[in-house]
Amino acid sequence: MMKTYEFAGREVNRMGYGAMQLAGPGVFGPPKDRASALAVLREAVAAGVNHIDTSDFYGPHVTNEIIREALHPYPSNLTIVTKLGAVRDDKGGWLPAFEPDDLRRGVEDNLRNLAVDAIDVVNLRIMGDIHRPTEGSIEPQMHALATMQQEGKIRHIGLSNATSMQVRDARKIAPIVCVQNHYNLVNRDDDALVDELAREHSAYVPFFPLGGFSPIQSDTLARIAARLSATPMQIALAWLLHRSPNILLIPGTSSVTHLRENLKAADIVLSDEVLKELNAIGIAGAGPAR
Known part of the structure; x- marks a missing residue:
């Protein structure tokens, strides 16, 4: 199993870190323990994580400010990925911010709060059903991002919550280095897209890798984890x-202990027999996680 992948012009470790949980409850407001949030980020980078996913609408602004405080000046091999497409109201609600002017303001916010001159990767988050992409034109948005890429504010562009058609249409305007969609052991709708992107040497970054709002639960998964002296979530990763x-x-995660547990999943080798058992969970569990 490959431990690294060439992504956005760098060799990154395939086990990265998502910063969303560094914000307060509901991804809104400051964390309960800012010192712990800083410690998690520093531990992640010290352990070899060189791909961090964030957004300025987490908090809002909170996770980017914590990333800056914990890690700036950033290691030369660190790839920071952010996303655009929403803002928060004063009660924590999620509002679409998908017009070209909204995207430009979002890029400027990310640049300021991360304290960088250019963002490594910007994912265009296509708002709609949180679990399932919906078709629709993203041409104006892609042109806006491509313009900012030409201006040097963005190095690379990705998509989030996108369909295969949207990926193909976006590529007519600018290269797409990654797609970030809902995908895990029991949510396999993107199987074909994963393989398509692999052929094109583009990254696929699953969100909700552990199940989403309902954690993946399966007797088979639990038995396999016990056999391998691992947790079910480590096996799912x-x-x-x-x-x-x-x-x-x-x-x-906002916990150093949980972070270390997640990172250990990269060292787990699954035999063909075990993979066959796990794949059967996905077939049986098509639809809501069980």
Whole structure:
């Protein structure tokens, strides 16, 4: 199993870190323990994580400010990925911010709060059903991002919550280095897209890798984890790493202990027999996680 992947012009470790949980409850407001949030980020980088996923609408602004405080000046091999497409109201509600002017303001906010001159990767988050992409034109938005890329504010562009058609249409305007969609052991709608992107040497970054709002639960998964002296969630992460070499993981946590547990999943080797058992869970569990 490959431990690294060439992503956005750098060799990144396939086990990355998602910063969403560094904000307060509901991804809104400051964390309960800012010192712990800083410690998690520093521990992640010290352990070899060099791909961090964030957004300025987490908090809002909170996670980017914590990333800056914990890690700036950033290691030369660190790739920071952010996303655009929403803002928060004063009660924590999620509002679409998808017009070209909104995207430009979002880029400027990310640049300021991360204290960088250019963002490594910007994912265009296509708002709609949180679990399932919906078709629709993203041409104006892609042109806006491509313009900012030409201006040097963005190095690379990705998509989030996108369909295969949207990926193909976006590529007519600018290269797409990654797609970030809902995918895990029991939510396999993007199987074909994962393979398509692998052929094109583009990364696939699953969100909700551990199930989403309902954690993955399966007697078979629990039995396999026990046999391998691992947790079910470590096995679910390891399955994703085995699924395709272009899959990059960004599990999030606000706990150093949980972070270390997640990172150990990268060292788990799954035999063909175990992979067959795990794949059967996905077939049986098509639809809501069980």
